[in-house]
């Protein structure tokens with residue numbers, strides 16, 4: 001049974017379920033709002049709950065709209081693309097063979113079959129960046145594990161919108177943003193050390209800062225460098 005609540009211009013879909021607690025979610029891409037509520041809860045109680053969350057809903061919707069505005073650009077010839085902080089002129093070359101990316105001293109060429117969609121091109125390029133990261137990260141981990149006295153269980157590589165990296169203290173896993181392949185190698189190393197340090201200290205407290213100062217005294221410079229790019233507002237996920 002689905003109902004709807006309207007708060008000003010925000011329509012909220014209400015779904016009754018066999019659950020104990022009410023909860024609210026805002027869904028991409030447009031910020032559709034949904035409340036799951038216990039079957040017996042009255043619509044008035046649900047409405048009061050929704051009103052109490054109005055500020056949060058608006059904030060989430062705004063975030064989604066901002067993300068939607070950053071729609072990926074078309075891949076254009078002679079556009080700038082970066083690898084490890086170095087700028088390359090991008091070029092697409094169509095030929096009838098499996099796709100690959102080649103680098104010369106100032107050109108990055110995506111070789112691709114004719115009539116490949118722009119979306120697929122972007123996907124191939126993203127995959128290539130991910131591979132570049134996978135080439136260097138295991139060595140970095142192997143370098144820092146003994147120095148920091150901690151073991152990384154698993155590394156995940158993922159394109160993320162708001163974080164350079166994150167970690168799971170309990171499982172010992174770390175997650176790295178594939179966009180790091182575009183940044184200076186020092187920036188990647190900083191994020192790796194930051195996430196490994198979280199395996200010793202999960203929060204950003206004074207102990208964490210002391211660990212960073214001990215292992216990588218220059219960490220503030222690398223953070224600044226990362227903060228210069230759009231993703232840069234410091235929003236570490238862990």
Ligand SMILES: [Zn+2]
Nearest residue numbers: 198236237238
């Ligand atoms: Zn952190």
